[in-house]
Amino acid sequence: MALLALLGRSTDPAAKTLPSSAPLRLGAALALTGNANVYGQDQRMGIGLARQWFKAKPQTRPVQLQLEDGASDEPSAIAAFNLLIRRGVVALIGPTLSQQAFAADPIAQRQGVPVVAPSNTASGIPQIGSFISRVSAQSSVIAPLSIDEALRREPSTERVAVFFAQDDAYSTTETAIFQKALAARKLKPVSVQRTQLADNDFQNPITAALQQRPQLVVISAQAVDGGNLIRQLRELGYRGQIVVGNGLNTPNIYPICQRWCDGVLIAQAYSPELNTPINRTFRRVFAEANKGRIPGQIAAQAWSAYQVLFEAIQRLQARGGLDGVTLGEARKRLMQELLAGHYDTPLGPIHFRSDGEVVQERFYVAEVRMDASGRSGQFTLVREQDLPEGGP
Template identity: 45%
Template sequence: MKRIVIALALVLCAAQPTLADKVAAPIPIGIAVAQTSNVALFGQEQVNGAKLAEERLNAAGGVNGTKIALVFQDTAGDEAGAVNAFQNLLNRDKVVAIIGPTLSQQAFAANPIADRAKTPVVGPSNTAKGIPEIGEFVGRISAPMTQVAPNSLKQAMKIKPDLKRVAVLYAQNDAFSSSETTTFQDAIKELGLETVTVQKFQTTDTDFTTQVTAVLGANADLVVISGLAADSGNLVKQLRQLGYKGLIVGGNGLNSPNMFPVCGALCNDVLVAQAYSPGAVDKNPVNKDFAAAFEAAYKKGPAQFSAQAYAAVQVVVEALAKIEKETGKKIADFELADLRAALNKSLRTGTYLTPMGEISMAPSGEVQQKDFYVSKIVMNPDGKTGSFVLVSE
């Protein structure tokens, strides 16, 4: 007992301000994403994108000749892990900015810590409402669902102008899906369509007979699904098998090739709104280069998570270069705290041409993305593989 009291007393008499730090060279940028746990599926895509960015941007000269070094700290899938990763990046690795974390819930736990340490955070994949509002040092380059989702509905109305009755289905136990569905439902109202039924399911469900029967009974001519890849794949399959003939619009969870083996040929023609499309290369040379380099490095096309992670690194590097240009002072000559504050300001000025097209960050930290993409799923004759084919830019 006594020993513990002494240990605790030691713990509590800590907390003196640290001495002023200089910025290290190469310039450390923190990446806090989920490299382990069940969220690693997304996190690994982000790691791939970020690593490619480091390689390519350094090859192009880094920040006006000074190289950057990404510092990876695994957040795992939970809130505590994200906080620990952030603490390490802030205090030990002394990074100039943090890119991460993977999940919005983790962002709500960890971002306030970076905000208190006055270090800019760039969210590469946080799409929930309320992220930029966490603090003045918190921003994101991932467009919130409120901006992305309505595009696919508009596209569906273009394909079938007499559309009227909409059925909404969503995975109730998934944070992303349940917030995405409110966006869809608001957009449906705004576009003058009528929601005829709202059905819930769990991401672990495999049998969707109840939901499909309700959709058929409501005589819907458009189905909007917010869920993850496996459950949504099954849902699409059972909708088609039980005789649903109308259009299907999928949320961002369906924006994944993992769906293809689940619903096979029945995946065809599902419409998905995307913040990034590897196919949108005609008007965007940056994406053309990125997609080709990604393909060469990883032997597969880039996913949205990879492109957004790449864009996040790119935005930070370009913002650093802008500081040098505007102040005429090298990054290495800055005090760390001053640079973090300057970088936060710099991030919020100007526009960036990224693989996702032209983006900028509002003073609030919210992303402003110029173009969104709507693709439809086209399956190959083997019924197991397929691709997202761009239908509008």
């Protein structure tokens, strides 16, 4: 038994001393297949561009990236996390969906592996444990801003219909935030419709909602089901304002809802119009790699997730904090360094609270404006707002 225990310890990558000056490995588990790949492809692009950009910068410790498909479900995210941890990564980026994070993050927490979430906005993600953080601001901070913009445009709004995907952790969390924001503005939904992520025919819930003559529709869903819902709302005659949540915060919705995307309002944690050196760089390298396309929030957050880990590693190595230590100790020190830093990212200046929650003070409301083809468009900035560190 003692021999078996010794052998088990010897094969644990966390117990091995890091070779001096050898590259450190970061792991990324992203949704590259399944419905959530509309986000995962943006994230792969953002992380890949960040890796190329920072690789060309002076380094105290080289960094390698290992990418695994976390797909769009919890078992796949768990498998990707386990595989990357066994391979000896010093930290993880991902998974793509909040629902996946609630399943996979506890694995990293138990093994002491830092996690930076690039797109998990549901309440409670950093609170999973001391090794969990995110660069994606939680929905409670930014979602109400789009409600305010809709009411600014139509102050007489009294009748609101709410749709949300009831089988998705992000959507159920966000709809509660939206409905709380509506209540604070003395608006009670005249219709609340529960959908499923796999739904593609929304005629029944839309018909039920439209019977209540809503002036505003508020949607919490993912990109595919949410995009189809928007299109079908318009096709069935709804002409009022539509506010959507973070699940539709990707240019990949354009070919789904097509010309019916036009006019949709959405609160964002990123604006391509932010005029800072790092965001200008991000926009330029993104456009060069994507035939002039303008980047969206998901790609910017993925870049930022890689950036904060890369910069924390360089600072830690510069002080000798990675010399002669085990991988397990390096992970612990990296998490401490990550939380202590301040970062100038495409999202703007950010840092972390002690519990791993991102602190970001500037947010935006954008309106989708489709081009004449009805197949492409852009998120056009209509409002920006600085928030105090404590939130709204």
